[in-house]
Amino acid sequence: GVPRIVVIGGGFGGASCARALRQLDPKLRVTLVEPNQVFTACPFSNEVIAGLRELPMQQFTYDRIAAAGVTVVPQAATKVDPQARSVTLADGTSLAYDRLVLAPGIDLRFDALPGYGEAAAAKMPHAWKAGEQTILLRKQIEAMADGGTVVLAVPAAPLRCPPAPYERASLIAHYLKNRKPRSKVLILDAKDGFSQQKLFEAAWKELYPGMIERIALSQGGRVTSVDAATNTIVTDFGNYTADVASVIPPQKAGRIAEIAGAADNTGWCPIDPVSFGSKLVPNIHVIGDACIAGQLPKSASAAHAQGKACAAVIVNMMSGKPPEPPRLTGACYNTVEPGYAFSLSGVYQPKDGQFAEVEGATSPVNAPREERRREAERADNWFKTITVDIFG
Numbered sequence: 529g530v531p532r533i534v535v536i537g538g539g540f541g542g543a544s545c546a547r548a549l550r551q552l553d554p555k556l557r558v559t560l561v562e563p564n565q566v567f568t569a570c571p572f573s574n575e576v577i578a579g580l581r582e583l584p585m586q587q588f589t590y591d592r593i594a595a596a597g598v599t600v601v602p603q604a605a606t607k608v609d610p611q612a613r614s615v616t617l618a619d620g621t622s623l624a625y626d627r628l629v630l631a632p633g634i635d636l637r638f639d640a641l642p643g644y645g646e647a648a649a650a651k652m653p654h655a656w657k658a659g660e661q662t663i664l665l666r667k668q669i670e671a672m673a674d675g676g677t678v679v680l681a682v683p684a685a686p687l688r689c690p691p692a693p694y695e696r697a698s699l700i701a702h703y704l705k706n707r708k709p710r711s712k713v714l715i716l717d718a719k720d721g722f723s724q725q726k727l728f729e730a731a732w733k734e735l736y737p738g739m740i741e742r743i744a745l746s747q748g749g750r751v752t753s754v755d756a757a758t759n760t761i762v763t764d765f766g767n768y769t770a771d772v773a774s775v776i777p778p779q780k781a782g783r784i785a786e787i788a789g790a791a792d793n794t795g796w797c798p799i800d801p802v803s804f805g806s807k808l809v810p811n812i813h814v815i816g817d818a819c820i821a822g823q824l825p826k827s828a829s830a831a832h833a834q835g836k837a838c839a840a841v842i843v844n845m846m847s848g849k850p851p852e853p854p855r856l857t858g859a860c861y862n863t864v865e866p867g868y869a870f871s872l873s874g875v876y877q878p879k880d881g882q883f884a885e886v887e888g889a890t891s892p893v894n895a896p897r898e899e900r901r902r903e904a905e906r907a908d909n910w911f912k913t914i915t916v917d918i919f920g
């Protein structure tokens with residue numbers, strides 16, 4: 529019969545893949561399983577936190593994906609049986625598949641940081657999944673008195689969007705500089721170096737002198753526990769009391785990946801980079817933040833590229849052709865104030881069983897402001913283009 533492909537997760541990876549499958553072969557039966565009727569995108573959600581943008585600009589429906597011939601099922605997947613090749617949904621019904629694509633994004637590890645569970649997240653928002661958490665953090669910052677300290681707790685790698693904590697620090701500082709100029713941002717970091725560090729630090733010096741302080745791993749910055757009742761954050765070095773705390777805990781692949789048996793003991797999913805095939809379970813591909821992708825950072829642009837490449841692999845396999853090694857491009861923009869951005873872009877290909885960066889470019893540290901302004905325009909265009917391509 530006609531091959532049935534089920535995709536779990538309608539985010540940047542899964543929605544791209546489902547749509548691309550139908551584009552490549554309109555005969556395929558493609559089902560996208562996603563519990564939310566509206567998707568809320570994380571890129572640019574730091575702007576929402578800083579009051580520079582409203583949440584509806586981050587939100588997209590699945591109407592056009594359905595119109596492209598994808599069957600969109602508004603349910604969460606609760607079980608995967610790789611032997612029977614079936615997916616169970618929250619309403620108890622099930623879907624049979626020939627190939628399954630897992631694209632569930634991340635889950636927060638609510639067991640990894642003592643004191644930080646779901647209840648604590650309602651007080652110390654991670655805002656690492658966009659939506660309610662984004663708005664909560666924004667409201668807390670808006671309600672904070674001038675002279676307060678916003679503390680950002682940043683986990684060790686791997687994490688979703690490695691530079692985003694520093695973008696968040698920058699944009700919060702931008703809000704504070706204009707509205708509450710005696711306030712500060714304190715970053716407690718479980719890492720020493722970070723993505724685009726030189727560019728961020730130069731921008732902080734220029735735009736927010738004395739406003740952003742960062743305590744790195746080797747200075748005792750690793751957060752070891754939190755107490756939500758008192759907004760206390762404990763590190764290797766000492767205790768900090770925050771007026772507002774955004775605690776980003778360690779992460780893992782979305783829970784359904786673990787249920788399917790596709791996650792290893794790191795919590796992430798090992799794959800063959802040529803086919804995105806799970807190394808642990810047959811007939812399953814894993815894309816997006818959930819998979820282990822070597823040098824490819826966990827980003828929307830990577831998830832989108834993987835979604836399309838994975839669709840091509842599946843269509844080739846269905847017609848008995850060997851997969852062609854993908855060549856993925858990704859770009860990641862960071863905004864430090866409106867009209868001031870810089871970027872990192874790369875091309876990634878499978879090498880020795882992992883994705884390796886074969887070409888890369890990063891914005892120069894000493895670029896004129898005009899170039900930063902152009903990068904901010906490119907960032908806007910990037911978001912428009914990727915979201916129209918997937919949801920439009």
Ligand code: FAD
Nearest residue numbers: 537539540541570571605632633689816817827828829831
């Ligand atoms: P997601 O986009 O999170 O999609 C996963 C989907 O799976 C969700 O819709 C979820 O509801 C669904 N799902 C989960 N479990 C189930 C289940 N059991 N059944 C059915 N559905 C399920 N990336 C960039 O490229 N550029 C940026 O500027 C950028 N900025 C960022 C800023 C912030 C603050 C953050 C937090 C992230 C940012 N990112 C950025 C990263 C980007 O958001 C992620 O890398 C991207 O969303 C990953 O795509 P994904 O498809 O793997 O997961």
